[in-house]
Amino acid sequence: MPAFEFPGGIYPPERKARSNQSKLQVAALPAQVTLPLKQHAGNAATPCVAMGDSVKVGSLIAQRDGMISAPLHASVSGTVTQISNTAITIESDGLDNWQRLPPLDWRAASPATLLERLDSSGLTGLGGAGFPTYIKAQVAEHHAIDTLVVNAAECEPYITADDLTLRSYPADVLEGAQLIARLCGVQTIVIGIEDNKPEAISALEHALPQAQHPAAIVLKVIETRYPSGGERQLIKKVLNRDVPSGGLPADVGTLCHNPGTLLAALHAVRDGKPLVERIVTLTGEAVSTPGNYWVRLGTSVASLLDGVGLMPGQLHQVIVGGPMMGTPLATLDTPVTKTTNCLIAATLAELPPAPIESPCIRCSACESVCPAQLLPQQLHWYARAENDSTLETLNLFDCIECGACSFVCPSFIPLVKDYRLAKQRIRMKQIETAKSDHAKHRFEFRQARLAREDAEKQARRQARLAQTQKPSTSTAGDHATPEVDLRSLRIAQTAAKAAVKKAEKVLARAAEQDPKQRFDDLETQLATAQENLKAAEARLASARENAIQKDTP
Amino acid sequence: MSMMHAAQVGAAPSTAHLMRWVIVATLPGIAAMTFYFGLGVISNVLLAGLFALGAEALIVALRQRPVRPALRDSSALLTGVLLGASLPPASPWWLIAVGVMAAVVVAKQLYGGLGHNPFNPAMVGYALLLVSLPTYMTLWSPPQALTAESLFNQTLWAQIIGSLPPATLDALSGATPLDAFKHKGEAVLASEFWASQPLPEGTLSAWRNVAFAWLIGGLVLIAKRIISWHIPIAMLGSMMLLATLFYASDPSHFASPLFHLLTGATLFGAFFIATDPVSAATSQRGKLIYGAGIGALVMIIRTFGGYPDAVAFAVLLMNLCVPLLDIYTVPRPSGHANTATHSAPKEPL
Numbered sequence: 009m010p011a012f013e014f015p016g017g018i019y020p021p022e023r024k025a026r027s028n029q030s031k032l033q034v035a036a037l038p039a040q041v042t043l044p045l046k047q048h049a050g051n052a053a054t055p056c057v058a059m060g061d062s063v064k065v066g067s068l069i070a071q072r073d074g075m076i077s078a079p080l081h082a083s084v085s086g087t088v089t090q091i092s093n094t095a096i097t098i099e100s101d102g103l104d105n106w107q108r109l110p111p112l113d114w115r116a117a118s119p120a121t122l123l124e125r126l127d128s129s130g131l132t133g134l135g136g137a138g139f140p141t142y143i144k145a146q147v148a149e150h151h152a153i154d155t156l157v158v159n160a161a162e163c164e165p166y167i168t169a170d171d172l173t174l175r176s177y178p179a180d181v182l183e184g185a186q187l188i189a190r191l192c193g194v195q196t197i198v199i200g201i202e203d204n205k206p207e208a209i210s211a212l213e214h215a216l217p218q219a220q221h222p223a224a225i226v227l228k229v230i231e232t233r234y235p236s237g238g239e240r241q242l243i244k245k246v247l248n249r250d251v252p253s254g255g256l257p258a259d260v261g262t263l264c265h266n267p268g269t270l271l272a273a274l275h276a277v278r279d280g281k282p283l284v285e286r287i288v289t290l291t292g293e294a295v296s297t298p299g300n301y302w303v304r305l306g307t308s309v310a311s312l313l314d315g316v317g318l319m320p321g322q323l324h325q326v327i328v329g330g331p332m333m334g335t336p337l338a339t340l341d342t343p344v345t346k347t348t349n350c351l352i353a354a355t356l357a358e359l360p361p362a363p364i365e366s367p368c369i370r371c372s373a374c375e376s377v378c379p380a381q382l383l384p385q386q387l388h389w390y391a392r393a394e395n396d397s398t399l400e401t402l403n404l405f406d407c408i409e410c411g412a413c414s415f416v417c418p419s420f421i422p423l424v425k426d427y428r429l430a431k432q433r434i435r436m437k438q439i440e441t442a443k444s445d446h447a448k449h450r451f452e453f454r455q456a457r458l459a460r461e462d463a464e465k466q467a468r469r470q471a472r473l474a475q476t477q478k479p480s481t482s483t484a485g486d487h488a489t490p491e492v493d494l495r496s497l498r499i500a501q502t503a504a505k506a507a508v509k510k511a512e513k514v515l516a517r518a519a520e521q522d523p524k525q526r527f528d529d530l531e532t533q534l535a536t537a538q539e540n541l542k543a544a545e546a547r548l549a550s551a552r553e554n555a556i557q558k559d560t561p
Numbered sequence: 562m563s564m565m566h567a568a569q570v571g572a573a574p575s576t577a578h579l580m581r582w583v584i585v586a587t588l589p590g591i592a593a594m595t596f597y598f599g600l601g602v603i604s605n606v607l608l609a610g611l612f613a614l615g616a617e618a619l620i621v622a623l624r625q626r627p628v629r630p631a632l633r634d635s636s637a638l639l640t641g642v643l644l645g646a647s648l649p650p651a652s653p654w655w656l657i658a659v660g661v662m663a664a665v666v667v668a669k670q671l672y673g674g675l676g677h678n679p680f681n682p683a684m685v686g687y688a689l690l691l692v693s694l695p696t697y698m699t700l701w702s703p704p705q706a707l708t709a710e711s712l713f714n715q716t717l718w719a720q721i722i723g724s725l726p727p728a729t730l731d732a733l734s735g736a737t738p739l740d741a742f743k744h745k746g747e748a749v750l751a752s753e754f755w756a757s758q759p760l761p762e763g764t765l766s767a768w769r770n771v772a773f774a775w776l777i778g779g780l781v782l783i784a785k786r787i788i789s790w791h792i793p794i795a796m797l798g799s800m801m802l803l804a805t806l807f808y809a810s811d812p813s814h815f816a817s818p819l820f821h822l823l824t825g826a827t828l829f830g831a832f833f834i835a836t837d838p839v840s841a842a843t844s845q846r847g848k849l850i851y852g853a854g855i856g857a858l859v860m861i862i863r864t865f866g867g868y869p870d871a872v873a874f875a876v877l878l879m880n881l882c883v884p885l886l887d888i889y890t891v892p893r894p895s896g897h898a899n900t901a902t903h904s905a906p907k908e909p910l
Contacts, residue, residue, distance in 0.1 A: 015895065020565050165565065240896065253896035331565040359565065366576050366634060367676035371838040376789070376845075381894045385843060386887070403894045415565060418576045419676075 012248040014241040016379040017233040018412045020165050020332065022204060027291040028168040030299040032176045035288075036315050037104060041083050041306025043069065044095045047345040048138040050076025055096055061088045064107035066282045069096050072127070078140045078346075079130045083284040083304040095343070098306070109280035114187045122191050122277060129276035130283045130346075134268035135159070136329065138347040141269060148192035151258040155247060156194040156223065158185055159266045160201040160208070161230065161237035164330025167350040169289045172300040173267045174201075174208035178215035182225060184270030187277060189223035192263055197225045200246040202232040234332065235410040239264045241379050253406050268349070288344060290316045292353035294323040303344050310340035313353055324356040331359060332411040366419040374413035374423060380406045384413035384423050391430040396437065399430055407431075446529040453532050456539035463543040467550035474557055494555060497548045504541035511537045574787075576675075580635035582787045583833065584642055586778035590829060591646055593774035597767035598701070601651025604720060606642055608654060612661040613641025620670040636675050640664050643683040643833060647826065647873075648690070649701045651720040656697055660686035680880045681840045684873040691873065701737050736760070738768055738824045739869040742816055750813045769823045779832025788838075791845055793831040795852025796859075800827065803860040815864065827859070830872035840880045847883075847890035854879045 046052035053070035063069060063082040070080040082098055085105040090097035112125055127142040147153070158181070162170040174181060185197045201209060212227055228246045235241055240251045242264070249260040257264050265273075268287060275281040284305055291298040296317030303312060309326060327334045328342075329350055344351075352359070374384035382403055390398045404427060413423045511534040518527055574582065594602040617637035621628045631637070644660050664686030672678045691698045736744070738760060745754045782788045804818035821827060826834070835841065835855050842851035855875045862871030 244895070250896050253894065255896070363575070364630075366630065367674065369576055369579075369636075369676045369839050370841070370843050371579070372789075372843045372845075372848075375843065379895070381892050383844065383891060386891075402891070403897070406894045406896060411565070418574055418579055420575070 012245055014236070014244040014379050015381050016377045016412060017235065017241075018377050018415050019232075020234055020415060022232070023165045023291075024168050024171070024204065026293075027166065027289045027298045027300060028171055030297075032172045032287065033299055033301050035301040035303045035307065035312060037102065038084060038100060038304055038307040038311060039102075040089075040097060040099050040308075041304060042095050042097045042308065042343040043080055043083065043306040044343060044345055045070055045080065046094070047080070047305070047347065048076075048078045048132040048140055050074060050078075050140065052094070053077060053080045055091050057088050057091070057096070059088055059091055062086065062101075063088060063098060064105045065284055066107040066109075068128075068282075069098075072130075072140075076140060076143060078132050079128060081130055081282040081284050083306050106281075109276075109282065111280045112277045114190065114274075114277045117277070119191050122187070125277050126191075126273060129272075129281070131269070131272055131276055132283070132346050133266065134272060134286055134346060134349065135266045136333070136347055136349070138345075141265075141273060144263060144265075145188065145191050147256070147258045147263070148194075152261055153192050153258060153263050154195050154261045155263070156185060156189050156192070156197045157243055157246060157257070157262055157264045158197060158199040158270065159237060159239065159242055159264050160199055160205075161242055162205070163202060163232070163234045163237035164332050164334075164350075165234075166291050166352050167289050167330050168291075169287045169300055169349045170267045171205045171208050172289075173271055173287055174205070175211050177271055178208075178211040179218060180274050181267045181270050182212070182215055182218075183220070183278075184272075184274035185225070185265070186220060186223060187273055188263070188265060188270060194223050194263065197223045198246050199225065199227045200230055200236070200242045201227070202236060203229050204232040234412065235379055235408070238379060238408050238410060240408070253403065283346060286344075286346065286348070288312075288348055289350040290353075291350065292326075293355040293358045294319050294353040303348075305346060306343045308340070309337065309342050309344065309351060312344065313340065313351065318353055322355045324354055325359065327352040327354060327359070332415070333409060362422065363420045365421050368419055368421060371418060373416040373418065377412040377416050379410060379412065380408055382407055387430075388421060388423055388426055391426040394430075394433070396430070396434050399434065404430060404434070442529065446532065449529055449532045449536065453536040453539065456536045456543070460539045460543035460546065463546040463550075467546045467553075470550040470553060474553060477557075494548075494551055497544070497551050501541070501544040501548050504537065504544040508534070508537040508541050576636070577634045579787055580639045582785055583782065584635065584639055586781045586787070587642055587646060587833060589777045590771065590775040590833075591642075593771045594646065594650075597763075597771060598650045601720065602646070605648050605650060605652055605657065606645035608657050608720075609645030609648070609661055610638050610641035612658050613637045613644070613665050616661055616665040617670070620666045621674070624670065624674070626674070631674070634675060637665055637669075640669065640682045640686075644686045647683070647687050647829070649698060652697060654720055656690060656694060660690045662686075663689045676839055678839055679883070681834060681837045681876050683837075684834060684876045688873045688877060691868070699736075699740065701740075737869065738765055738820070739863065742820070743863070743869040747814075751816065752813065765824070768825075772823045772828045775828040775832060779828065782832060782836075788832070788836040789845075789848065791848035792836050792841060792852035792855075795849045796831045796835050796856040797822070797827070799853040799856030800860050801856075803857055807860070807864060821860065821863065825863075825870040826872040830855075830859070830876065834872060834876055835879075840876075840883065842883050842886040842890065844887070844890040844892055846892065847886040850886055850890065851879050851883065854882060 045055065051073040054073050055070045057063065057069045064085045065082060067082045068079055069082050069088070072079045080096070084098055084100040085103050086099045086101040088096060089099045109125070109128065112121065114122060123142050123145055126145060127140070131141040132138045133141060133144070160170050160174060162168070188194070189197055199212060201212070203209075209227070209229055216225060216227065230236055230245050236245055239257060243249050243251055243257055243260065243262050247262065249262060251257055252259055272283050272286070276283065285302050286305065287300055288303045289300050290312065295313060296319065298316065301316070313326070326337045326340060328337055328348055329335065331352060334350070334352070368385055368388060370385055372385060378384055387399060387402055387404055387407070390402065391404075407427050409424050409428065411424050414421070417423060511530070515527055515530040515534055518530055591602060591606055614632060614637055617631055618628050621631045641661055644664055645657065648657060648660065664682040668680050668682040668685035669675070669678045741759045742754065745759070779793060783790055783793075800821060801818050804816070804821045807815040808817050835852060842848050858875035858878055859871045862868055862874055868874065
């Protein structure tokens with residue numbers, strides 16, 4: 009048992025029994041799927057099919073755009089009927105014809121081949137953020153990773169998708185973990201799982217002896233407490249490592265994946281199956297046959313819930329994800345995406361709206377449950393007062409938005425909503441500042457370019473003048489060339505050189521820290537420095553020319 | 562936005578729920594006081610509670626805020642109950658009214674209402690009365706049997722007409738143990754003082770039993786997680802530490818730690834007054850410092866100051882320190898470790 013604790017945490021009612029009683033099932037093949045182009049962090053994918061194209065399951069229909077992005081594959085066979093800016097719609101022919109990639113043996117394949125496969129399979133994290141899996145694997149190139157943490161905590165109420173994944177495919181999940189371990193050079197795999205999933209735990213225990221190398225696997229059963237499934241909280245709990253603020257698990261030698269992602273990774277490599285379906289928990293009091301289902305991506309929520317006996321009269325709201333961090337759906341005409349792990353069709357009695365907010369009485373209940381050890385009530389006051397600088401001193405951006413504070417607040421203050429609004433406001437401000445800075449830097453660059461051109465023109469003129477004056481050296485050309493201080497020009501040139509070096513260094517460091525970002529602004533600043541250097545060099549050269557001429561009459 | 566909130570679970574109570582639980586927890590204390598000091602205690606509490614609700618309704622209406630939610634959260638009622646419980650039994654009705662006005666109108670609503678008052682409202686009312694009307698505030702009757710005669714002839718009638726005939730005043734007034742000890746005189750040794758039996762029969766045991774009743778209520782609050790242990794433990798701890806130091810240095814002049822613990826408003830203050838969340842420090846470290854500060858101030862004022870009991874002043878003084886405490890006791894968030902590098906797990910995997 010783990011000896012480490014993350015601070016805070018709450019014990020919300022689990023409500024998992026509704027969906028974890030039945031075996032994993034397969035949802036009916038949808039007649040039509042709508043596949044959003046952006047189902048992951050980063051840029052939306054770019055369509056690469058045309059209207060009317062016929063596709064098979066697994067056909068590539070959109071390519072990734074930029075570093076953080078993922079390609080998209082058809083999840084049913086049939087005809088492409090619509091391509092919009094945001095989604096591709098495919099009408100199913102009901103045949104379910106597959107097009108797979110060639111199977112790979114992950115033990116034999118090179119890391120580059122494996123990375124390429126994860127990328128081309130459109131694999132993203134199947135938890136919440138939807139971070140492309142191959143990027144996570146690439147992190148190993150910059151960081152020494154020694155431990156892969158399998159995040160099987162699944163701490164949110166209602167959700168049992170990972171539970172059923174582990175119960176149904178324990179050996180495959182472990183093999184998927186070994187695959188990622190080999191790819192990233194990980195020596196140890198630690199599975200963190202809450203103790204409210206005894207069947208998944210025993211399934212894993214049975215599968216463990218057969219799990220082949222390269223990495224040793226440790227099963228850690230942890231106490232059921234929300235939010236132990238938060239990446240930072242789980243890493244603290246099973247490894248006692250503190251992921252630094254603003255940092256990544258990789259900074260403490262750790263990589264985190266959930267079981268669904270590992271299973272999908274194995275399917276992509278071993279079976280050549282792109283990411284076209286996932287396991288989704290369908291639950292809530294308003295459906296009659298709750299459970300976990302293999303669902304094709306792009307299936308509409310409405311048809312999916314109809315398939316499990318939705319009682320429209322009872323339905324109050326549908327929540328995507330868990331009740332703590334999920335979002336209510338405005339319309340059921342929404343497709344299942346790579347990050348949809350749970351749909352809760354809740355009745356009014358089940359998840360009633362929060363009572364009317366009353367004033368904060370500073371009871372600090374929020375503070376005692378905050379897993380990030382922030383001061384939620386102070387953040388609340390400063391967020392309402394829009395005191396952004398204090399919010400940043402109080403580390404607003406360390407908030408993981410787990411909702412534990414809102415959950416215990418006796419005044420029913422929607423704390424997390426306040427923080428999200430404040431974060432958004434601060435981000436907008438930062439973008440505005442960056443924009444105006446960039447505009448300023450572009451102006452400076454233009455000035456520098458003009459100055460450089462001017463200096464070069466001067467130099468050329470000087471050279472021409474010297475040429476014409478050469479034959480008649482005795483006629484005093486002193487007044488034609490003004491006295492120039494060579495020494496100060498040399499100093500200016502050295503300073504410009506240093507400025508260029510510094511700008512280069514800043515850009516390189518920024519790019520190293522955050523390889524996926526664009527650095528237009530820093531590049532402009534570097535170009536400005538380079539222009540300044542050129543100008544200084546031109547001035548110095550022409551002045552030297554002058555001086556030589558004067559010295560050699 | 563998080564969808565699962567406290568109400569649907571019943572685990573985390575609402576603000577009104579918290580307030581009502583504190584009121585429930587005062588019942589043992591009030592019952593014990595009534596048993597020893599007469600029905601005047603109950604009439605005090607009832608009158609103060611009633612006045613508090615009235616004052617709250619009036620001022621909230623004047624401030625053009627919704628009245629019903631303000632009354633429903635029971636915070637004004639709680640202030641009234643706490644103030645009523647700390648006044649001498651059968652205080653004149655106008656005295657209670659003045660205290661309640663100071664507490665609810667000035668200390669609470671004029672600062673912005675629930676959640677915004679920097680000072681503990683009940684203690685502001687109490688301190689105001691203690692400073693301006695000391696004769697009335699020291700009218701603690703000696704323990705007496707609950708008889709109809711004593712009840713009507715003396716206490717309640719006096720409360721209703723709002724003044725006391727001098728003869729009754731004499732008959733009623735009695736020193737509290739803290740008061741008596743405080744004014745024993747420098748030359749009198751503690752042992753001589755106790756030997757002279759300065760208090761009416763049963764006074765000490767009455768105060769002790771009342772203190773135990775408040776303790777029971779306080780433990781209920783901690784068990785129900787309405788209050789955290791930090792403030793009461795820190796306050797009692799620092800009081801006991803100082804009292805022990807004083808007592809050990811000169812037992813002939815200083816009272817024993819147990820005497821300080823079981824007389825006056827020590828336990829009532831520790832569990833019901835100092836723990837008011839609105840005017841107390843918020844972080845756990847802050848609460849420990851806040852509680853310890855109150856305890857130390859209580860001991861210092863009791864020992865060297867002009868008032869026999871000092872809980873109200875100590876609480877108000879520490880209320881003043883809360884903004885500073887809140888700034889300097891911000892906990893270090895996770896992931897902001899002093900050392901950026903990670904240490905290898907100590908437990909074998």
